[in-house]
Amino acid sequence: MDHTKITEVKPLPADKEKIKKLWRIAAILGIVTAIEFFLAFSMPRGVLLYSVFICLTLVKAFYIVSEFMHLKYEVKTLIWSIMIPTIFVIWLIVALLAEGGSVFNINF
Amino acid sequence: MAVSAPVTEETKRNIWEGGVSPFKASYGKLMMWFFLLSDAFTFSGLLITYGFLRYSYPAYEGPLNAFKSSQGYWPIPEKIFDAVPFLHGVHLPLLFVGIMTFILILSSVTMVLAVESGHRMDKRDVTKWMLWTILGGLTFLACQAWEWNHFIHGTEEGLVLTNGTVFYGANLQVNEYGPPLFASLFFFITGFHGTHVFSGVLINVIIFYNVVVGTYERRGHYEMIEKVGLYWHFVDLVWVFVFTFFYLI
Numbered sequence: 001m002d003h004t005k006i007t008e009v010k011p012l013p014a015d016k017e018k019i020k021k022l023w024r025i026a027a028i029l030g031i032v033t034a035i036e037f038f039l040a041f042s043m044p045r046g047v048l049l050y051s052v053f054i055c056l057t058l059v060k061a062f063y064i065v066s067e068f069m070h071l072k073y074e075v076k077t078l079i080w081s082i083m084i085p086t087i088f089v090i091w092l093i094v095a096l097l098a099e100g101g102s103v104f105n106i107n108f
Numbered sequence: 109m110a111v112s113a114p115v116t117e118e119t120k121r122n123i124w125e126g127g128v129s130p131f132k133a134s135y136g137k138l139m140m141w142f143f144l145l146s147d148a149f150t151f152s153g154l155l156i157t158y159g160f161l162r163y164s165y166p167a168y169e170g171p172l173n174a175f176k177s178s179q180g181y182w183p184i185p186e187k188i189f190d191a192v193p194f195l196h197g198v199h200l201p202l203l204f205v206g207i208m209t210f211i212l213i214l215s216s217v218t219m220v221l222a223v224e225s226g227h228r229m230d231k232r233d234v235t236k237w238m239l240w241t242i243l244g245g246l247t248f249l250a251c252q253a254w255e256w257n258h259f260i261h262g263t264e265e266g267l268v269l270t271n272g273t274v275f276y277g278a279n280l281q282v283n284e285y286g287p288p289l290f291a292s293l294f295f296f297i298t299g300f301h302g303t304h305v306f307s308g309v310l311i312n313v314i315i316f317y318n319v320v321v322g323t324y325e326r327r328g329h330y331e332m333i334e335k336v337g338l339y340w341h342f343v344d345l346v347w348v349f350v351f352t353f354f355y356l357i
Contacts, residue, residue: 011225011228011229011230011231012227012228012229014224014228018224019221019224022217022221022224023217026213026214026216026217033206033209033213033351036351036356040186041186045172050357053352053357054352057348057351057352060348061348061349064341064345065341065345067220068216068220068337068341069337069342069345074132075131075133077130078131081131082145086145088149089149092152093156093159096156096157096159099164100163103163104164104166107164
């Protein structure tokens with residue numbers, strides 16, 4: 001085998017626009033985390049604050065999954081194959097929180 | 109009629125009947141996605157269990173600055189996780205976990221940059237960004253080791269138990285922060301995530317080695333970076349949820 005031929009792989013030039021976009025998403029994730037951190041100490045604890053936290057978490061999750069994991073650019077069938085099964089998680093949240101409430105009522 | 113029939117059959121052929129790749133993704137990438145989906149269920153199970161158990165305990169009712177740990181109610185996380193290395197005794201709530209979150213996000217970015225360099229067949233850049241990713245992962249693990257150490261050894265005050273003795277720190281039976289289950293969940297959830305980070309670093313090291321020796325250059329593509337990248341981003345994704353549901357709420 002001729003090894004000199006194999007090692008000569010010419011890398012393509014970097015796409016500045018694409019790299020800039022990646023750093024922009026990183027900045028969004030960082031800023032959202034900073035906002036969460038700020039809100040934790042400036043808003044009273046309660047349902048409103050928790051809802052804000054959950055929304056901001058979903059924003060971060062969206063950016064990570066769609067951009068970093070590249071799911072947004074996959075074909076529709078793949079996106080749905082991954083997204084639809086997560087409804088079971090929603091079911092589990094509803095079921096277990098209701099259960100937790102009943103356990104609380106029995107114990108306290 | 110007899111001639112045109114096979115043609116219409118051909119055009120009507122469903123994409124699921126074989127011969128094409130309906131997901132337009134390689135086998136390895138597809139399986140990584142489905143593995144991550146199953147892993148997401150495992151983590152959801154753990155985090156929702158946290159919600160379930162927290163909800164079945166009384167919440168702390170008094171004013172926030174008068175908060176004191178007790179076995180009687182679930183603790184407020186920002187009052188528990190307030191220590192930062194080298195700043196002993198200073199109350200800095202959630203700062204250290206915030207830093208850990210930033211570290212993990214940054215290592216996720218360096219991972220996408222490695223994937224991007226892989227698309228361009230740029231071995232030097234892939235090497236560089238993989239190395240940064242591994243460093244980020246190791247830093248996160250080191251932070252978590254410190255966090256666990258602090259949690260296990262506890263604060264100077266400790267907790268006076270009902271039998272009069274003072275208990276410091278936490279184990280699986282008793283902890284100074286709140287109900288026993290609080291510490292168990294801390295160990296399980298952050299521990300399971302930490303195990304994922306650890307195995308992620310391990311896989312990254314293997315892939316890094318393969319990049320350096322030129323395995324992927326000879327193969328003609330760097331798709332392996334994309335596959336471990338998916339796993340690595342997933343670890344970051346889980347931490348985003350752990351940060352919210354364990355530390356913030």
